[in-house]
Amino acid sequence: MSVESKKTTNYLQQQVKGLITDVNGQPIPGVNIVEKGTTNGVQSDFDGGFFITPSSDNAVLVFSFVGFVTKEVPIGSQTDITVVLAEDIAQLDEVVVVGYGTQNSSKVVSSVVQVTNKELNLEKRPVTNGYSALVGSVPGLVMNNTSGSPGAIPSIQIRGTSTIGDANDVLVIIDNFEGSLSDINPQDIESVSVLKDASAVAVYGARGANGVLLVTTKKASRNKKTTVSYNMTSSIQTTPRLQQTLNSSQYMAFQNDIAPGTWDENSVSLANSGFYPDTNWIEEIFESSAVQQSHSLTLSGGSENTGYLMTGSYLTQEGLALGEDKFERLNLRLKMDTDINSWLNVGTNTLISNRVDKSVEVVGGTNVRGLPFYPVKSEDDLWVSNGTADGANPVASASSGSFSESDLDRVNVQLYAKITPVKGLSLEERVSYIKTNEYARAWSNPFASVGLDATDPDSYTNPDSANRDYFSVSTDERMLEVQSTKSHNFRSLTSLTYEFEKGKHSAKAFLAIQSESGESELLAASRTGFLFDNIISLNQGELVNDSNTYDGLGNTEIRGGNARTLSYIGRFNYSFADKYLIEAAFRRDGSSYFTDENKWGFFPSVAVGWVASREKFFDNVNFVNLLKFRGSYGSAGSDGTLGSVTQQLVTYDASGYPLGGVSNARLGVDNFVNPDLIWETSTILNIGIDASLFNRKLDIGAEYFVNNRKDILDNISSTAYEYGFGDAQGNPYDVRSSGWDFNIKHKNTIGKFKYSVGANISNYDNEITRIEGGSESNNLQVGLSVNNRFGYQVDGFFDSQEEIDTYVTSDGTLIDQSNVSGASGVGTYLGGFKYIDQLTIDSDGDGVMDTGDGVIDSEDRVTIDDNSDRNWNVGFNLGVSYENLTLSARFMVHLTIISIGTQQM
Secondary structure: OOOOOOOOOOOOOOOEEEEEEOOOOOEOOOOEEEEOOOOOEEEOOOOOEEEEOOOOOOOEEEEEOOOEOOEEEEOOOOOEEEEEOOEOOOOOOOEEEEOOEEEEHHHOOOOEEEEEHHHHOOOOOOOOOHHHHOOOOOOOEEEEOOOOOOOOOOEEEEOOOOOOOOOOOOEEEEOOEEOOHHHOOHHHEEEEEEEOOHHHHHHHHHHOOOOEEEEEEOOOEOOEEEEEEEEEEEEEEEOOOOOOOOOHHHHHHHHHHHOOOOOOHHHHHHHHHOOOOOOOHHHHHEOOEEEEEEEEEEEEEEOOOEEEEEEEEEEEEEOOEOOOOEEEEEEEEEEEEEEOOOOEEEEEEEEEEEEEEEEOOOOHHHHHOEOOOOOOEOOOOOEEOOOEOOOOOHHHHHHOOOEEEEEEEEEEEEEEEEEEEEOOEEEEEEEEEEEEEEEEEEEEOOOOEEEOOOOOOHHHHOOOOOOOEEEOOOHHHOEEEEEEEEEEEEEEEEEEEEEEEEOOEEEEEEEEEEEEEEEEEEEEEEEEOOOOOOOOOHHHOEEOOOOOOHHHOOOEEEEEEEEEEEEEEEEEEEEEOOOEEEEEEEEEEEEOOOOHHHOEEEEEEEEEEEEHHHOHHHOOOOOEEEEEEEEEEEEEEEOOOOHHHHOOOEEEEEEEEEEOOEEEEEEEEOOOOOOOOOOEEEEEEEEEEEEEEOOOOEEEEEEEEEEEEEEEEEEEOOHHHHHOOOOEEEEEEEEEEEEEEEEEEEEEEEOOEEEEEEEEEEEEEEEEEEEOOEOOOOOOOOOOOOOOEEEEOEEEEOOOHHHHHOOEOOOOOEOEOOOOEOOOOEOOOOOOEEEOOOOOEOOOOOOOOOEOOOEOOHHHEEEEEOOOOOEEEEEEEEEEEEOOEEEEEEEEEEEEOOOOOOOEO
16 A cells, blocks of 8 residues: 655745846846736836846746847746846847838938937937927938927928929828927927938828928836826926117117218217116016926736827926917827737727917017117106007007917827738728817907107106007907817728748839818807907907908908828838848829819839948958948828819809899808819939947938929919919929938937937039929029028218219219118118119120119119028037936037129029
């Protein structure tokens, strides 16, 4: 008889403490630590530390992080471990977001630059929007802040001006659909890809001609316990150096130099004695500092099959201008995705945002032109109305209660489902619904003031001075303008992707159908004659007598519009041995803006690349990690800013025409619609080289491009005026632009010290190559740049009457300057300009202009700046960190070459 005994062991759960570092001993935050075969997982903290409680002594912990080799560590009886992760060289070939997909950076053959959240340091920088975060980071990306108001959205261009009019800004795509970087919290951004050439933007067809910004927001996490994080940033905005203006004595001396006799001796003596206040209007209107704060709360986590991310953020930014100048933004975002089974994944991406902008009536140019000899207020405490060259008082305007404000609500709901029936094949459906409501008000509240006479000291001190002018306030001057805009937009994207790889061959095909439909409605009203300045409501005012109000909308106006687009998209990528690359793409767009004959536009592209560093002859060149040559050629399109100009508008006139002694109401056609409008097309040639050296510590890139913009949409001269209409829309212009980009970046780690430094420079210009029927009112000329300017040449000043009497043509005729205005008068006068009478007459018939006509007029204008679009853009960025201390700096310089030409207009 035998007895068999069994030994049973019960595992006592115990917590494991650990530290994760790289090979240099630097801690790695954010590493995913998961017990293999379970959903038990945590992430390493900012110092690389973690705590986890395994389920058994046989547990194996899996450590994974982007850019490092995944490592498995058996725990056994260990309670304190240190894990060293090595860099994954294969993963360093980072994934780059391109149009409707991703590619490995080594296989990208189009002009795409990607910057990540980490590179932009978005978690710590006090930026108000994603636009500001990109400053100095991408070659050829130019941002122009046209307003200093808090929350202002800059104009953003890629490679400068390439078309005529207002349609130069880039297309912004956020998570596959069009959006605005001003609506999202910068900390929610995962990466931004900048698409520059035709191969990169062809899949965006009608909207991609000016380049594309692809923004990807952070994704939901898997295999992670629920975590809550809070981030608060507070910063002080200052004006480090305000412009110094001339004091009264300097101002009068300067004016007397260019226009003798402007100021008499008594006024100059008063200025020299310090009688005048020497007001610096710029310092008066700006505060020394303003506060900006942002708060962000994030909830994230997930299981093996489901992940979620919820973020809420609030930003408030005060302006530096006097008065209530403020911007606020509130965002709520939910991203969730789940695997229903092995072949079906569904998810949602929802954003709810609100932004409030409020600004005061401050005009920067008025402040710069402020006259130093007038005070802000008189001695009897009245606003002085002639404080500037415009006769205004910017301090009084900012303090009067006048304001402009807007309140914008937007809801953006995205739903998607992805089916993967077999390996390599996926079918995806995405839908998006966007609803926007905006309410805007502009309140103008005039102020009582007094006008002083700078040549009479008594007007400064004596309220009864005869040289004082008093200006009272009329209720008719108070005006309220209100505008309410509502819109909704529905978009859908159905795509099919197939990836194939066998041996040295790899290919990827993408086909999609995208549709978009939207409607908008605008309601605007204006009222005046308010009795009280503290009751700001439309029903407290009276009808406006003229229509020169809110965008010319009159007392009340209702407008509506709708648009429809349908697009077919395709792209094919092929790679042989990861050395020889080819990409072909197309997009066919149909738009309701055009007639049936011209509704469709087709925009194809092709790109090729050669990864020379993977050839055998590079095997012994150890310091070169990547050397790639690439080129692309293709087209993209634009429907400009057509909007309602392609819709037939009808106006109702209650007074109408008198018939039979009675006024009869009428309906009238309001605009002229051109049935021959066609797509604006951009054809781009791009050549580039990319290199990564010394174990990827040094990255270099250079590109050259030529962009031929054809059939640009703009106003054309037509017979519309004969029928009471304005200019019609047409395709009157062609523009050629060209230039180059260069960027260099170095990064390294020395012990606990990390640093990165990068610089980029770009140069580009443009030239108008065709004008047919276009308006010349903007000085547009074939052979010159889009932003070319004209003006008169001068040959000094008239210093004496003798110079005036002897300023004659070659035949002795006095030159007539009566058509032009100078600094202090019209025509010819002491201290005035001597305008050059350009050679506009061929006196001997040899075809060469050899004499002037004796009259200074528009024919005498010459090119002042025929290189206004020959720009240099320089960007610089620096990042330094030591343990928990981080320092970053970024700036961008935009330079324009100005030259004086001799070409007459």
